[in-house]
Amino acid sequence: MFCKLQNSLKTVRYATSAYGQALRLVSSDAAELVLVKEANGVREITLNHPRTLNSLSMDMMCALQNALVKDKDDVKLRSVVLSATGKIWSAGHNLKELHGNPEIQRNVFQKLTDIIRDIQLLPVPVIGKVNGYAAAAGCQLVVSCDIVVCSKTSKFSTPGAGVGVFCSTPGVAIGRVMSRPKSAYMLMTGLPVTGEEAYISGMVSRAVPAEDLDREIDEITGAINAKSRAVISLGKEFYYKQLAMSLKEAYSAAGQKMEENLQLGDCQEGIASFIEKRAPHWKHE
Numbered sequence: 001m002f003c004k005l006q007n008s009l010k011t012v013r014y015a016t017s018a019y020g021q022a023l024r025l026v027s028s029d030a031a032e033l034v035l036v037k038e039a040n041g042v043r044e045i046t047l048n049h050p051r052t053l054n055s056l057s058m059d060m061m062c063a064l065q066n067a068l069v070k071d072k073d074d075v076k077l078r079s080v081v082l083s084a085t086g087k088i089w090s091a092g093h094n095l096k097e098l099h100g101n102p103e104i105q106r107n108v109f110q111k112l113t114d115i116i117r118d119i120q121l122l123p124v125p126v127i128g129k130v131n132g133y134a135a136a137a138g139c140q141l142v143v144s145c146d147i148v149v150c151s152k153t154s155k156f157s158t159p160g161a162g163v164g165v166f167c168s169t170p171g172v173a174i175g176r177v178m179s180r181p182k183s184a185y186m187l188m189t190g191l192p193v194t195g196e197e198a199y200i201s202g203m204v205s206r207a208v209p210a211e212d213l214d215r216e217i218d219e220i221t222g223a224i225n226a227k228s229r230a231v232i233s234l235g236k237e238f239y240y241k242q243l244a245m246s247l248k249e250a251y252s253a254a255g256q257k258m259e260e261n262l263q264l265g266d267c268q269e270g271i272a273s274f275i276e277k278r279a280p281h282w283k284h285e
Helices: 002-024 058-069 103-120 137-143 168-175 182-187 195-200 210-225 231-244 248-263 265-275
Strands: 036-041 042-047 079-084 088-091 126-130 134-135 147-152 153-159 206-208
Touching: 036 058, 042 058, 058 103, 079 088, 079 210, 088 137, 103 137, 103 168, 126 137, 126 210, 134 137, 137 153, 137 168, 147 195, 147 210, 153 195, 168 182, 195 206, 206 210, 231 248, 231 265, 248 265
Parallel strands: 042 079, 079 126, 088 134, 126 147, 134 153, 147 206
Antiparallel strands: 036 042
8 A cells, every 4th residue: 555655656746847847948949849741631740849848838839839720721631630759748838938927827828728729620630649648738738639549658647736836727628528526636636647547537539559559540530531521620610619509509500500511512422422332522512
């Protein structure tokens, strides 16, 4: 029992220490804060500042936001994958930016809120790809993706209270995808959950062995590519809208949205291809 408690305390100290260390460091330059590559309709955006444990500095968030929304209406873009370099996916905000100036503090929190809103408004699915540790605002960011795939050995935590900053904004994200007891456990103890625990609790879509992570992402993006961009875009937009509605309002609005969906050229093509037993030829409109 003592050893188990001792290990738990070590985990808390590590998470809090990593969080504090990353948030105290400041990037000396903004170059290559994110890496972007695009192929076969998939844009992969990689957080790329492992020296600060990929902390979400204002420079990092601006670079990320620009990469997310660039050419978002290009029909060739079918999905976005958000990943990171290094063992720490992201340790969250940079505490040095949050020290002292209330206006800067507001701007930092608002910037991440804007990014999360952009993720929801993007007309294509955004897939979080995690093979490492996502903490605090880093956890908030990845959980806010449409789909999240992680390795079973990944970890997620909200350890901010350990350095005097309760993770209230990350709590908004995890509290909407996890049960109250599990999200409260993360927020109030700072203890991490593993990739497998995150999957069981509803935080992530899939948890796979690390060696299968790329293959899982390829399977998901391939499934998205096989569908009409226009249909996915219409469905994603309504999905987030209906979450804020009552059950009665949601079903009423969903019926109207289904009727709208049926008027799309790609929907008519999809039904025709099913009846004619052939592959659909999407025009993405």
